[in-house]
Amino acid sequence: MPATATDPRTSRARSWWGWGYADAHPDDAACVELGALLPGTLARPLPLPRIADLPIGSPGVTPPASLAHLVTDDPAARAAHAMGKAYRDVIRALRGRPGRIPDLVARPAADQDVADLLHWAGEHAVAVVPFGGGSSVVGGVEYRGDAHRAVLSLDLTAMDRVLEIDTTGRAALIQAGALGPVLEGQLRPHGLTLRHFPQSFEFSTLGGWLATRAGGHYATVRTHIDDFVQSLRVVTPAGLGTSWRLPASGAGPSPDRLFLGSEGTLGVITEAWMRLQERPRHKASASVAFADFHRALDAVRAVAQADLAPANCRLLDPGEALLSGAAHDGSSVLVLGFESATAPVDDRLRAALELARAHGGRGPAPTADRPAGTEAEADRAVSAWRSAFLRMPYLRDGLARMGAVVETFETAATWDRIPALIDAVRTEVGAAALKATGHQATVNCRLTHVYPDGAAPYFTVAVAGRPGDEVRVWDDIKAAATDVLHRHRATVTHHHAVGRDHRPAYDRQRPEPFALALRAAKHALDPHHVLNPGVLID
């Protein structure tokens, strides 16, 4: 089995230590330019880490001959499966202190392979860490501790095919290991799309999205991947299960909803029937500027409560607006987008803009409704934003090489808590960053998803680190962030998942009877406790 350092679709080498493609990383000169934006960072970038320098020993176990063809102990593959892609992971790699390197990496090709690997792991106390695209930013794919004899990273990306398409009901049976572009490429010839575009789209899989309840394309109504699931196929140590393909059902608690968000602790999702959509033929978008962020929040709430279902309803605070080039005068900017495969959307945009203006928004004339494909000003803006958005994690890694601490976190809360929550995060996280580093931090906020009853704020923190001590600096900042979220009863995560990083906060947030139920379910399905230990529940 080859190392997975090369993307089979693009033939471009994946970075083992940082985001995405190795050739897309800023070079040393670009890193220096980035560093100049943050006072107090290093003069020269940290050198690129080398796999040869990693503490990669011999595997603690040897798989049986029957499984040998699925498993590798290749150092490059093991290094690439050691951690996710949080800032915390990147800086640890850069500083030569990565998380525990797995003993083995397996690439099953079928359900039976997964079942056989789980069976073997259970019998030999080998921890199994399910691995899709490896883009976790919460420590979801990294083993911690030493309760197991060895660690196996279970890479699902060899199971990446669209197996069946139902064009009548617009659904497809898709293997869980398909990366975003891999599955969309197979759906495109049928005129259909899953239309799930997280920032990690290129480097994350359907199974990862399902196991972590990923947030996707839509800002309203159908915000999470959960809403597009028709049925799941799950391999557990206690056996395989497939739920029926149903548009809806009231037969007991939803079986799928127990596995959605289970983060590899209850079983391995290997296939799913997913609801698809036609590509949109009508689109309209426009931006509105606000002098006052709190009034902008009121505007967004009005839009969210008006049943208009914008596909995009992104509010950028002044810092985010400045960074993305949307405003340079301290304004907040609300970006509204509507789309439909069947009907014009200009009425909905007009209604949303009226609400925004009624709350003090200053807006340009909207882009008229038009057939998709027509290039227009707003399209170019959207497309520029999307490029910048996809480029962001690479810049984060460049800044990390300059000794900066740069990371994001996100949450959701009801509207009555949102204004005070955002203000408190800004103040308290900024103070924690200053205390930890001696430098003034940038703390920006945008709303990524909105609901009639609340919103999901997304925060970005950037500050020069304390050289050599960046992990502790980030942990201090993150502790302050977690604390303020908890005090405001804002969820520990809206769509980044729990992993190991959010585990203590999740334990405090989760109702105790559900903890009892989840623990019991875990024990029933994973009696040897080998599935993603440390995540969600013990």
Added chain:
Amino acid sequence: MPATATDPRTSRARSWWGWGYADAHPDDAACVELGALLPGTLARPLPLPRIADLPIGSPGVTPPASLAHLVTDDPAARAAHAMGKAYRDVIRALRGRPGRIPDLVARPAADQDVADLLHWAGEHAVAVVPFGGGSSVVGGVEYRGDAHRAVLSLDLTAMDRVLEIDTTGRAALIQAGALGPVLEGQLRPHGLTLRHFPQSFEFSTLGGWLATRAGGHYATVRTHIDDFVQSLRVVTPAGLGTSWRLPASGAGPSPDRLFLGSEGTLGVITEAWMRLQERPRHKASASVAFADFHRALDAVRAVAQADLAPANCRLLDPGEALLSGAAHDGSSVLVLGFESATAPVDDRLRAALELARAHGGRGPAPTADRPAGTEAEADRAVSAWRSAFLRMPYLRDGLARMGAVVETFETAATWDRIPALIDAVRTEVGAAALKATGHQATVNCRLTHVYPDGAAPYFTVAVAGRPGDEVRVWDDIKAAATDVLHRHRATVTHHHAVGRDHRPAYDRQRPEPFALALRAAKHALDPHHVLNPGVLID
């Protein structure tokens, strides 16, 4: 504690053996008129059953003094809590063979009362059957078997207040025992509504809706009560839990989704924060007739896939259309309704009608969009349909008194299976009814809820029964229905729940790993196995 035979809101006596209010039942003469519609029924109605004739013995247990004020052994209360309101329940009462009468009925007033009752029941092997409005049509509130020393019906309707309203985020904290009109009455002064209107609205509670994943007002998108839940408060034998009020969260599997649909087997839902809505200000509706039912199905699918979100999208087959007066010429009728609190809906109606006509629909001119409150032709039609709809269960009971077998069942399936499924149900259920009774049965179908990927067909069966043997006749018909649903991979229930009647089919439908997880969760939360025994899982 008084018997609950009188509705505290209306002061009208509730029927202990049949649907709704006793004074709303058809009288003997009306029953004879109903019977004339079904050849082969009795000449005279069965007499009304009397509580005095029921086999009500002394309770098998005595509650401790500390709980005595919450508990009654009054025969009328016990009789009213013995069964739900399925045809099967009604005919058993009429034939003097009701289900097991509970030993005691408790009416807790607070969480602590519920916890104390559960604790006592666990220690004394007393089965606890949670009871809201008692409108279950699947044997959800009836104890069967003899594994417990006694049976306690836990009536939640004393906990019926709206405790708090958040007008900013449009949500309310509502006690689970509130009947539909009771909670709407408390929300109305705030200009808000839950807008959940099942057929049982008057006689079912929020807690019952949540525990059974009830289907509500909306034909599309937000079809089930699940979608309106912000957080739940659940008392389990293992302790009390409250989930956080959140608009959305990605923190592990949804804790609420485990209890939604748990039908009283894991705990007792005592409160919920529910998402509310403003009353609609814009409405538009219209009907379209189709000569061909299968083309009508295609039309409905086109509408469901066009992202138009009708609030009402009800397709009546020729039999349903005839019965409801919507068509008398063998046409199928599609009733479309749109509504919004904020924006005109005429465009959406127009788009839906165009799709319907493109599939052979013959429609009247749509009712123009107009402010709510304006009386219009379509409003009167809707209002007439709603009255007939709410009257239906009373007519069923009248027919039952004439010895007829009249019942409904419902399901959901993906579009690729829908046409063959509906045809097969008609044929096979009709054949089973003929075989069981010697009479030709009426088997009608309507679609109640529709999705981009499928639909929820709702069937009504009516046939003259075999006098004295109606339960077996219905069980034979139901077995045929369940069998055809299973072969077509259509869910055993879209929104009627599982209860005891659907249990065998549910066991076959449910994925085995989920059964293991649910059984383990049940054991962790209800270690003495006293909560609604026989429902969902053992």
